[in-house]
Amino acid sequence: MVWFRIKRTIKLGAKSLWMHRLRSTLTTLGIVFGVCSVIAMLAIGEGASQEAQNQIARLGSRNVIIKTVKPAEEQQSTADDSTMKTYGLTYEDAERFRATLSYEVIVPSRRINQQVWYRNRKVTVEVIGTIPWYPEIAPIEIMRGRFFGSIDLHYQHKVCIVDESVIDEIFIIDDPIGQDIKIKDNYYRVVGIVTAVGPIDTTGETANGIEPQAGPSRSGEMAGGIMGNVYIPLSAFKSSFGEISIQMTAGTRQMEKVELQEVTVKVPSLDMVLPTRDILEDMLASTHKKKDYQILVPLELLRQAARTKRIFSIVLGSIAAISLLVGGIGIMNIMLATVSERTREIGIRRALGARRRDIIIQFLSETVMLTLTGGVLGIALGSLIPYLVERFFYMPTVITGFSLILAFGISGAIGVAFGIYPAYRAAWLDPIESLRHE
Amino acid sequence: MAIVSLEKICKTYHLGSIDLHVLSQIDLTFKEGEYVAIMGPSGSGKSTMLNLLGCLDRPSSGRYFLGDRDVSILDDDELSQIRGQRIGFIFQSYNLIAQLNVIENIEVPMFYQGVTERPSYKRARELAETVGLGDRLDHIPSQLSGGQQQRVAIARALANDPLIILADEPTGNLDSESGGEILVLLDSLHQQGKTLIIVTHDTNVARRAHRIIHLLDGRVERIEINKKI
Numbered sequence: 001m002v003w004f005r006i007k008r009t010i011k012l013g014a015k016s017l018w019m020h021r022l023r024s025t026l027t028t029l030g031i032v033f034g035v036c037s038v039i040a041m042l043a044i045g046e047g048a049s050q051e052a053q054n055q056i057a058r059l060g061s062r063n064v065i066i067k068t069v070k071p072a073e074e075q076q077s078t079a080d081d082s083t084m085k086t087y088g089l090t091y092e093d094a095e096r097f098r099a100t101l102s103y104e105v106i107v108p109s110r111r112i113n114q115q116v117w118y119r120n121r122k123v124t125v126e127v128i129g130t131i132p133w134y135p136e137i138a139p140i141e142i143m144r145g146r147f148f149g150s151i152d153l154h155y156q157h158k159v160c161i162v163d164e165s166v167i168d169e170i171f172i173i174d175d176p177i178g179q180d181i182k183i184k185d186n187y188y189r190v191v192g193i194v195t196a197v198g199p200i201d202t203t204g205e206t207a208n209g210i211e212p213q214a215g216p217s218r219s220g221e222m223a224g225g226i227m228g229n230v231y232i233p234l235s236a237f238k239s240s241f242g243e244i245s246i247q248m249t250a251g252t253r254q255m256e257k258v259e260l261q262e263v264t265v266k267v268p269s270l271d272m273v274l275p276t277r278d279i280l281e282d283m284l285a286s287t288h289k290k291k292d293y294q295i296l297v298p299l300e301l302l303r304q305a306a307r308t309k310r311i312f313s314i315v316l317g318s319i320a321a322i323s324l325l326v327g328g329i330g331i332m333n334i335m336l337a338t339v340s341e342r343t344r345e346i347g348i349r350r351a352l353g354a355r356r357r358d359i360i361i362q363f364l365s366e367t368v369m370l371t372l373t374g375g376v377l378g379i380a381l382g383s384l385i386p387y388l389v390e391r392f393f394y395m396p397t398v399i400t401g402f403s404l405i406l407a408f409g410i411s412g413a414i415g416v417a418f419g420i421y422p423a424y425r426a427a428w429l430d431p432i433e434s435l436r437h438e
Numbered sequence: 439m440a441i442v443s444l445e446k447i448c449k450t451y452h453l454g455s456i457d458l459h460v461l462s463q464i465d466l467t468f469k470e471g472e473y474v475a476i477m478g479p480s481g482s483g484k485s486t487m488l489n490l491l492g493c494l495d496r497p498s499s500g501r502y503f504l505g506d507r508d509v510s511i512l513d514d515d516e517l518s519q520i521r522g523q524r525i526g527f528i529f530q531s532y533n534l535i536a537q538l539n540v541i542e543n544i545e546v547p548m549f550y551q552g553v554t555e556r557p558s559y560k561r562a563r564e565l566a567e568t569v570g571l572g573d574r575l576d577h578i579p580s581q582l583s584g585g586q587q588q589r590v591a592i593a594r595a596l597a598n599d600p601l602i603i604l605a606d607e608p609t610g611n612l613d614s615e616s617g618g619e620i621l622v623l624l625d626s627l628h629q630q631g632k633t634l635i636i637v638t639h640d641t642n643v644a645r646r647a648h649r650i651i652h653l654l655d656g657r658v659e660r661i662e663i664n665k666k667i
Binding site for chain 2 (some may be wrong): 004005007010012015016126344345347348349350351352353354355356357358431432435
């Protein structure tokens with residue numbers, strides 16, 4: 001019974017709307033664009049926040065990362081082209097951190113892009129020289145074997161840990177554990193396998209200001225054909241690669257001496273992240289004459305991401321609200337016109353036993369059908385926008401089921417909100433007058 | 439047995455400071471199965487009478503019993519209910535719903551009484567066949583002639599098996615041939631025992647009724663009993 005009534009009402013509404021197809025289509029456009037904006041807003045917002053969360057997960061929310069950066073003035077100097085530039089974080093810094101912040105895990109690391117060989121196969125990887133506690137600050141897990149230990153570090157053992165993606169490249173069927181791979185001039189024995197760090201932020205510039213190569217977990221497949229990571233003891237790294245690198249640029253030769261590229265400090269709890277950052281900032285400011293370091297706080301990036309998301313939400317939310325409002329008013333206008341056009345029909349129905357509420361239901365459901373159709377079109381069109389944003393603006397987007405339901409709900413609500421007045425107008429027409437209406 | 443009784447019905451419109459007495463002190467009763475015509479020149483209160491009888495309007499004073507109920511005191515929803523259940527309307531201009539086909543038009547009164555899909559369809563089909571439109575069930579009004587449209591309207595008026603059928607100039611828009619067909623159809627309804635009230639100014643139409651009530655200036659001028667029938 002109820003089902004039959006619903007069916008009839010929908011059928012009648014569809015017929016009436018179909019009689020004025022063009023008008024119905026034009027009327028729904030406002031809702032279509034409004035719903036589009038809602039979908040786009042939520043998709044971009046969700047994308048930004050998920051990306052931020054991913055990056056935080058990679059960088060570690062309890063981490064404070066101090067990175068070596070080339071000081072600005074030296075980048076501009078061209079006069080003394082063969083002098084040695086010494087900058088960046090030092091072992092001394094790392095020691096000082098350790099002495100001051102007695103409770104934290106402090107992990108220094110160096111990294112270099114290098115080809116490694118296994119038999120006749122080679123792959124370009126990032127070689128990371130670090131200490132045995134590295135797995136505590138990076139999102140890697142030991143799958144087989146072990147990470148190197150203090151003894152390896154102390155005796156500069158030539159051991160290495162490779163990640164999954166490296167294995168796929170060079171050890172096709174051989175068991176990697178126990179094999180030797182050649183890194184620069186030395187052979188290193190593989191003692192463990194760790195999970196690969198997936199690509200972070202393949203989009204380069206990001207909304208929340210994290211540089212693509214930030215963090216201890218620089219990813220594999222991204223830049224320069226780097227396929228994965230190989231971890232070796234810091235001491236072995238030092239003896240193997242030294243600390244001086246030579247850069248040849250446009251006929252000039254420049255030597256640079258960098259002890260450590262990065263020191264990661266992991267604090268025991270989230271509320272200690274910012275105080276620790278301040279302590280480190282002070283310490284570095286007093287010991288480094290030049291600003292040759294940068295402090296990254298993933299937790300703060302999360303807050304930045306939230307701010308960005310909020311701005312996006314406000315802008316797109318206003319667009320959505322305005323177009324939904326305008327769309328709703330347009331729909332109300334058309335429905336008022338429809339009501340006066342169909343005054344006679346209303347009179348007939350009233351004479352044949354329709355109560356006021358039957359008339360209200362009829363016109364209200366027609367309006368809601370109109371807006372829901374707009375909502376569906378808007379959802380279809382709106383789902384394309386995030387795709388285009390991702391494609392052309394390199395911003396990650398995520399369309400959640402919730403946002404679709406919300407958009408659909410909003411379009412229905414608009415129908416009710418703007419349809420109620422025309423429906424009441426229709427219901428309160430005098431049946432005698434309406435029957436006389438031409 | 440009186441199926442309709444009007445007791446001291448008055449209808450007054452207030453136009454500014456002037457009170458316009460459209461109907462005053464009407465006392466009438468109609469018996470079940472009776473065939474009544476209401477006649478009168480324009481301005482005699484015919485339309486107002488029709489609206490009152492059809493429960494589209496309420497009297498200013500007096501009582502109107504339709505069947506066992508005093509409908510002069512009902513509210514809007516109850517009046518709608520009464521119209522749907524107890525009154526079948528036939529209008530001069532057919533008043534079918536343009537976007538609905540024959541079957542759907544006949545189903546409209548049943549829809550508002552909550553008749554379910556199958557019985558509603560079955561009844562509408564039967565009625566369409568009764569009025570001779572069994573082969574045009576899915577035609578919309580604009581595809582039908584005036585006479586055919588009026589037959590759909592008659593079928594629709596019968597849908598809920600009402601107590602009275604109210605016809606307002608049912609042949610007014612028709613040529614004499616299809617008008618005649620409609621009158622024959624109305625006669626056959628009367629023969630089936632329906633109570634018919636026809637408002638008309640056409641004496642040829644009125645002549646078919648048992649009684650002809652002549653209205654003048656809001657009063658019953660005279661009642662003519664048709665002895666031929």
